[in-house]
Amino acid sequence: MSGLPLDALSPELRRKWAAARVWAAHRMPYLANALLTMDPVVVPDTELTDDGAALRRFPADTGWHIHLSPAELERQSVPQIGFWALHQLAHLLREHAAQVPAAVTHGPDADEPPVRTPEQQVWNLAADAELHGDLSTAGLEAPADVAAPAALGLPGGELARRYWTLLQDRTELPDPAMAAGDCGNGCDGRPRPWNCDWPPLSRTSAQLTALEAARRVREHQRTRDDVPGGWRRWADEILEPRVNWRRQLAAQIRRTIADTTGRVDFTYRRPSRRAGSVPGVVLPSLRQPAPVIAMLIDTSGSMNDDMLGQCLAEVDAVLRAVGIGRRQVTVISVDARVYRAQNPRTIADLTLGGGGGTDIRAGIEAATVLRPPPDLIVALTDGHTLWPDAPPPRTRVVVGLLDPAGRVPDWATTVVISEPGSEEVR
Structure with a gap:
C-alpha cells in the first residue's frame, strides 16, 4: 500500500x-x-x-x-x-x-x-x-x-x-x-x-x-x-555500558583523561592570584589542560547499521565522560576520504558521512593536524583498512575493533569488540 x-x-x-x-x-x-x-x-x-x-x-x-x-x-x-x-x-x-x-x-x-x-x-x-x-x-x-x-x-x-x-x-x-x-x-x-x-x-x-x-x-x-x-x-x-568490552574501551579513554588532567604547566596568560605578595613581579599561574580527543568513525560500506550504532554509543559515552570538556572532542567520519570534523555537544548534533571504500590512514592524518593536537585518537572500525606504518607522534591511539577478523597495527591499543559478553584486549 x-x-x-x-x-x-x-x-x-x-x-x-x-x-x-x-x-x-x-x-x-x-x-x-x-x-x-x-x-x-x-x-x-x-x-x-x-x-x-x-x-x-x-x-x-x-x-x-x-x-x-x-x-x-x-x-x-x-x-x-x-x-x-x-x-x-x-x-x-x-x-x-x-x-x-x-x-x-x-x-x-x-x-x-x-x-x-x-x-x-x-x-x-x-x-x-x-x-x-x-x-x-x-x-x-x-x-x-x-x-x-x-x-x-x-x-x-x-x-x-x-x-x-x-x-x-x-x-x-x-x-x-x-x-x-x-x-x-x-x-x-x-x-x-x-x-x-x-x-x-x-x-x-x-x-x-x-x-x-x-x-x-x-x-x-x-x-x-x-x-x-x-x-x-x-x-x-x-546509556550505561551493557557489555564487558566497553569497560576496556572506557578504561583506555579514562587513562588518557587522567594523564592529561594530571598535567600542570605555568602560563603568563593569566596572572597568578599570589602576584600581590610580590609587588612589581608578574608571577605565572598554573594551567591544567583538558584532554583533547579525536574520534574516528569508519563509515565505509563494510560497516553495517549495528556497527555504526555501537560507534555512536561510544561517542555518546565519551561526551558524557569528559563533561564540560566536550568541546575538546572532535569526531571525524572517514571511509576512503575524510569528512567534515565536528565538535558535537550531544550525539544528536552529529552527522555521519561516507559509505565508500576504507582508508583509516586519511582519518589519522586529519586528526594529527588538528589544533590543538589530540592527546588520544579513538578509531572505531571493522579493521578492513590500511594503517600507517608508524604511530602518530605524541598521541595515544586506541582502536575499537568491531570485526575480530579485521587488521590492526601493533603500535595501537586494541579492544576487540566481538559479541555481547565477550572481550579481548591486545
Whole structure:
C-alpha cells in the first residue's frame, strides 16, 4: 500500500492529530522529540475491508511510520489518539519487533495476505503488558482492551519476554477483544496490509532518537522525579555500558583523561592570584589542560547499521565522560576520504558521512593536524583498512575493533569488540 501524506486529511482531522501529539508531549515531555520522529501515513478507509477498524490503535511499523485512519481520527477523542501515539512509540523505543520469539516469526509468507496468528496475538498481549504500568503511572488512562498484567492474572513490572513465557502456559487466550488488539509491524515485525512503501527511518537515526530520548528521561528524572520506573530502567540500559568490552574501551579513554588532567604547566596568560605578595613581579599561574580527543568513525560500506550504532554509543559515552570538556572532542567520519570534523555537544548534533571504500590512514592524518593536537585518537572500525606504518607522534591511539577478523597495527591499543559478553584486549 502506498499510503497518503497528512495533507490528505481534512483540516479538522489534521488539527485533531496535531492536538493529540501536543497532548501526548505534555504528558510525557521526555518523549516529545521521539514522538515527532514518527512519520504519519494516512490509510484511506476504502482500502481496508473493515472500514479502518484494524487501525483503531494507529499502529506503527519498524520504519517509524504511524498509520492514521480518517474514520478512527473522527471517532476517537484527542486523549485517546494521544495515548495510542505514545503506546506505539513505546513499542518502537523498546524494540519489541526485534525481541519476538521464534514462534512468532513463523507466520504466513510475505507473499500471502498477512493474517495474525495466535502467537502474534500472545506476543502483542505480552508487549502491551510490559508497557501498561509505564503509561498508566504517567497519568494516562488506557483503553479497557489494553492488556494490563492484573487483567491477565500476571504480576506487574515484568518485561515482554517474561510475560510471553507466562502466557505460554495458558490453554486459551484471554478476553477475545483484548487479544484482537493489533499494534502492527512495530510490535512483532510481521507484515500488515496497510504497511506503506515509504522510505523507513534508518537504523542509525532510530538509535540516535533512542539515545536522545534516554538522556531526556534522565534529565526529567533529576528535575521532576516523576518518570515511571520502566522508562528509567530503559534509559539506564541505553546509556550505561551493557557489555564487558566497553569497560576496556572506557578504561583506555579514562587513562588518557587522567594523564592529561594530571598535567600542570605555568602560563603568563593569566596572572597568578599570589602576584600581590610580590609587588612589581608578574608571577605565572598554573594551567591544567583538558584532554583533547579525536574520534574516528569508519563509515565505509563494510560497516553495517549495528556497527555504526555501537560507534555512536561510544561517542555518546565519551561526551558524557569528559563533561564540560566536550568541546575538546572532535569526531571525524572517514571511509576512503575524510569528512567534515565536528565538535558535537550531544550525539544528536552529529552527522555521519561516507559509505565508500576504507582508508583509516586519511582519518589519522586529519586528526594529527588538528589544533590543538589530540592527546588520544579513538578509531572505531571493522579493521578492513590500511594503517600507517608508524604511530602518530605524541598521541595515544586506541582502536575499537568491531570485526575480530579485521587488521590492526601493533603500535595501537586494541579492544576487540566481538559479541555481547565477550572481550579481548591486545
